[in-house]
Amino acid sequence: MNKYLVRLTLACFSLFITSAFAADAGLPRVAFTETRLDNGLRVILAPDHSAPVLAVNVIYDVGSRNERPGRTGFAHLFEHMMFQGSENVGKGEHFMLLENNGGDFNGTTNEDRTTYFEIVPKNQLDLALFLEADRMGKLAVNQVNLDNQRNAVQEERRLGIDNQPYGKAQLEIDNLTYDCFAYKHSTIGSMADLNAANLQDVQDFFRTYYAPNNAVLSLVGDFDPAEAIEKVKKYFGAIARQPAPPPPPVCEEDRYGERRETVMDPLARLPLLIISYQIPPGNTPDNYAARVLGDVLGTGKSSRFYQHLVKDKQLATDVGVQVDARRGISSFYINATPRPGVNPEDMEKAIYEELDAVAKSGVSNDEIEKARMQFRHRMVQGRESALITAIRLGQYAVYFNDPDLINTMVAKYNAVTTEDVKTAARKYFVVNQRAVVVAMPEPQAGSAAGQPGGQQ
Amino acid sequence: MKRTLPSCIQVVLAVCVLVSAALAQQDKGTSVKAVQRLNRAPVNREVLQVKLPRPTTIKLPNGLTVLLLERHKVPTVNFSLWIGTGSLDDPKDQPGLAKFTADMLREGTAHRTSAQLSSEIDAMGGTLNAESEFGATYTEISASGFAENADKVLDLMADVVLNPAFPGDELDKYKRRLLAELEEQRSDPSFLGQERLYRALYGNGPAAIVSATPASVQGVTAEQLKQFHDQHYAPNNSMLGVAGDFDTRQMTALIEKYFSGWKQQKSAGATPVPGAPAPYKIYLVDRSDSVQTNILTGELAVPRNHPDYLPLRVMNHVLGEGTTGRLFMNLREDKGYTYGAYSSLDADTYARPLIANTEVRTAVTDGSMHELLGELKRLREEPVPSAELDDARRAMVAGFALSLERQTELLNLWMRVKHNGLPEDYWDRYPAEIAKVDSAAVQRVAKKYLDPEHLQVVCVGSGKEIKDVLAKYGPVEVYDVDGKKVAP
CATH class of the missing domain: 3.30.830.10 (Metalloenzyme, LuxS/M16 peptidase-like)
Known part of the structure; x- marks a missing residue:
């Protein structure tokens, strides 16, 4: 969920720090230092003088998993409130100050965290730090702004979910996959819960979660570290520490038997199949094995799904794979569109045959090598952007207490063997842990304006 | 593997001639709604001047x-x-x-x-x-x-x-x-x-x-x-x-x-010559289960190498760029009609359009049409206040530092220059050229390219709920989702 439509294509970006290329992985190492202020704020500094820019990321250890029933969507609504002004920044001024000085920025919320970031020309370090510190310490909210952003968020939901084909199906898959409330409900939330959110909720949430001891600041780019840490202390040092927030609910792996649901979708013209399997949390050996498996099955036109289901059997027009690396129990998602005229059940059966084939015979060395090259290429492309690097450092710190994952993740991915992939397929691609949503087109109600005998 | 050090990009700090008094003053003279400027944040008034490395x-x-x-x-x-x-x-x-x-x-x-x-x-x-x-x-x-x-x-x-x-x-x-x-x-x-x-x-x-x-x-x-x-x-x-x-x-x-073995051909790509612009009209695409109305307005602008391109670029920035444009500030931050409202200027070797767009809940289609068309009218009828113009020009130049990060982005900037027949020193001169665009130039291009006689408006939404609303704004032609015209 983004504050506004992202103009930066984050997926294409990433970071780079020194010119020392590690010969084995082909990845430039990100050199960084860590400091903790007296108030608990964790600060990560990674200087990189390759371009005259710097990126600031402040990530808070709170996401939609921390929400309570009756307030779904609140973490994200709160994220919007962080752009509405603080003691020394007026409404709309945050946007103006950054954009008019050449910066770009956004905020995003997911299940596991909320993060705020900006990238600016290198001479605007003070501005970026000041803006983040002012809203961490002295957020200003009022009823008018809350009502305004509630409207904006509800339109965000309509834009992304309610007015799009397959929107309902996309929400339904997590509702089926998870039993624990933390991951079962959507980050965007329900319209009723968004309506129920009030100013007291905003104030309570701010006090509980938006504290320096619950945040990580990462700074990447063209700056002097000694000068930067002094400025960080100057702007953030006086913000008071708060009591530690209540621990989030822990989601356990569920063993529930297959769950299925068919969603009739008046906005769709073709069916869509979404399958999910529960897999272990991110940054565990089995999660890396699942990611390798996801790449073998679904990344690139030489992948098994594309070659077998789209090209050879022509059962699907498209098959996508997405493998989560959440803080808790994650999901392995498969999205597939049957070719018109193909029975969705036949396509679904063929998908399971592919999964069974991996469980039975594993994958080849060539396939593993290919996945490693693809992963390494994606990671190295990310090194070009200070912003991607800042976001990754912060996220790895909050998720796994290990910002150095930015340097070690390729090795962890590469450590997965063909045997690991086979074992993971056997362990996780089981009917008992599968949720399936089928979206079926439902003929439109009929347009009054467009039909003879309608309201006109 | 031996690597050379990244070549240092030439960076010069210079006092920007564009900004003048913009940041020193309160929002007096700025007509953007939903903005409250306290002017307490530490801003470096210098614009970081960068020189793009040439291929x-x-x-x-x-x-x-x-x-x-x-x-x-x-x-x-x-x-x-x-x-x-x-x-x-x-x-x-x-x-x-x-x-x-x-x-x-x-x-x-x-x-x-x-x-x-x-x-x-x-x-x-x-x-x-x-x-x-x-x-x-x-x-x-x-x-x-x-x-x-x-x-x-x-x-x-x-x-x-x-x-x-x-x-x-x-x-x-x-x-x-x-x-x-x-x-x-x-x-x-x-x-x-x-x-x-x-x-x-x-x-x-x-x-x-x-x-x-x-x-x-x-x-x-x-x-x-x-x-x-x-x-x-x-x-x-x-x-x-x-x-x-x-x-x-x-x-x-x-x-x-x-x-080098690739053989030459005689043919050159076609470049269309647009006909006379069509008269103002509203097109309704009736998508009966929509819960939002997608509103788009468009009008043809100019080829990329046309002298009006940069004034149009500045005008577009004021109207609908990012979160500081008038459309975003008005339709989202003030009215709460939408998640986003933007405009974009397209250009190629022939005239492409300037498009404004927003997606709003069905019930506020009327108010959104009123505000969006009102913002176009305001640009035609009122000069952009100097502080707002300064902000736009400063943003367009200051953001250049960010394009130095990614090699594909840099390459694309130069390929555009070549493809559109622009001078080799185009990006070197760009800050000065933007600085020259004054509010008279912005108003002149607004009158010319946001001409109400030729504006095209498209709304995709629930026909039975919005058709009568749209009729208040002009003649409406209805299409179905298969692209077929529906008899009135």
Whole structure:
């Protein structure tokens, strides 16, 4: 969920720090230092003088998993409130100050965290730090702004979910996959819960979660570290520490038997199949094995799904794979569109045959090598952007207490063997842990304006 | 592996001539709503002046223009080949031929099958794509990979460009996939809006078309693809850009190795001459289960090298760029009608449109139409206050530092200069040229290109709920989601 439509294509970006290329992985190492202020704020500094820019990321250890029933969507609504002004920044001024000085920025919320970031020309370090510190310490909210952003968020939901084909199906898959409330409900939330959110909720949430001891600041780019840490202390040092927030609910792996649901979708013209399997949390050996498996099955036109289901059997027009690396129990998602005229059940059966084939015979060395090259290429492309690097450092710190994952993740991915992939397929691609949503087109109600005998 | 240090980019701090008093004053004179300026944040008043590194440009004997941008920041190479053809060259009865030709390049060559091409590029962790977007004056083939694989990546890229085989069985499969895509895109409200808007803007001209049709897909033959390729894919009509971790001399030799055998052709890409603009009208695309109305307004602007382009760019920034544009501030931050409201200025070697768009809940369609049209009117009738203009010009120049990060972005900036026939020092002069745009110039182009007599408005939404509302704003023509006109 983004504050506004992202103009930066984050997926294409990433970071780079020194010119020392590690010969084995082909990845430039990100050199960084860590400091903790007296108030608990964790600060990560990674200087990189390759371009005259710097990126600031402040990530808070709170996401939609921390929400309570009756307030779904609140973490994200709160994220919007962080752009509405603080003691020394007026409404709309945050946007103006950054954009008019050449910066770009956004905020995003997911299940596991909320993060705020900006990238600016290198001479605007003070501005970026000041803006983040002012809203961490002295957020200003009022009823008018809350009502305004509630409207904006509800339109965000309509834009992304309610007015799009397959929107309902996309929400339904997590509702089926998870039993624990933390991951079962959507980050965007329900319209009723968004309506129920009030100013007291905003104030309570701010006090509980938006504290320096619950945040990580990462700074990447063209700056002097000694000068930067002094400025960080100057702007953030006086913000008071708060009591530690209540621990989030822990989601356990569920063993529930297959769950299925068919969603009739008046906005769709073709069916869509979404399958999910529960897999272990991110940054565990089995999660890396699942990611390798996801790449073998679904990344690139030489992948098994594309070659077998789209090209050879022509059962699907498209098959996508997405493998989560959440803080808790994650999901392995498969999205597939049957070719018109193909029975969705036949396509679904063929998908399971592919999964069974991996469980039975594993994958080849060539396939593993290919996945490693693809992963390494994606990671190295990310090194070009200070912003991607800042976001990754912060996220790895909050998720796994290990910002150095930015340097070690390729090795962890590469450590997965063909045997690991086979074992993971056997362990996780089981009917008992599968949720399936089928979206079926439902003929439109009929347009009054467009039909003879309608309201006109 | 031995690497050189990243070349330092020349950076000069200079006091910006653009900003003058903008940041010192309160919002007196700024007519943007929903903004409260406290002016307490520490802002560096200097605009960081940056100079974009220039590529080495050469021309092969067969006419292929090559831009080489050597950068050693990451160990990768990106290739981008622009071939001067596209949908504007499609036969009238076969919309999509340029797209089909580009899409089929990867489906087999004289030397490799479709599956072999995919295996070889994926094995290197690289990418290889061909794309011809409707309305664009070029078709792009792009590829990327690790620096150590540059030779192999370029070999594959040259193979698909020079020797495509258009195998019949692959074409049949491609057609089936594409037919499904054509069906699926009709469920997407933004596609429906684009389809109607470009038709309204360009009438019966080739630039009006944004998609193939089921009939054009079903009818296309391998022979037609081959002909289109032979006729329009030529080195003298093309530009190859390379950015990344390579040695310029060695890369030049590689490019000569793979592309010097490419034969020249006589043909040049077509550039459409738009007809007279259509009169103001509102088009309703009736998508009966919509819970939002997608509102788009459009009017043709100018070619990229036209003198009005930069004043239009500044005007667009004031109107609808990012979160500081008037549309965002008004429709979202003040009214709460929408998640986003923006405008964008497109430009190519011929006039493309300036489009404003927003998506609003059905119940506030009326208010949103009123505000959006009101913002266009305000730009025509009132000069942009000096502080707001200063902000826009400063933002456009200050943001340049951010484009120095990514090699593909830098390369793209230079390819645009070349493609549009702009001077070699275009980006060096850009800050000064932006500084020259004054509020009189902005108002002049607003009057000319936001002309209410010729504005085209498209709304995609629930007809029974919004048709009467839209009728308040002018004559309404109704279409269904299949693109067919509905009898009044």
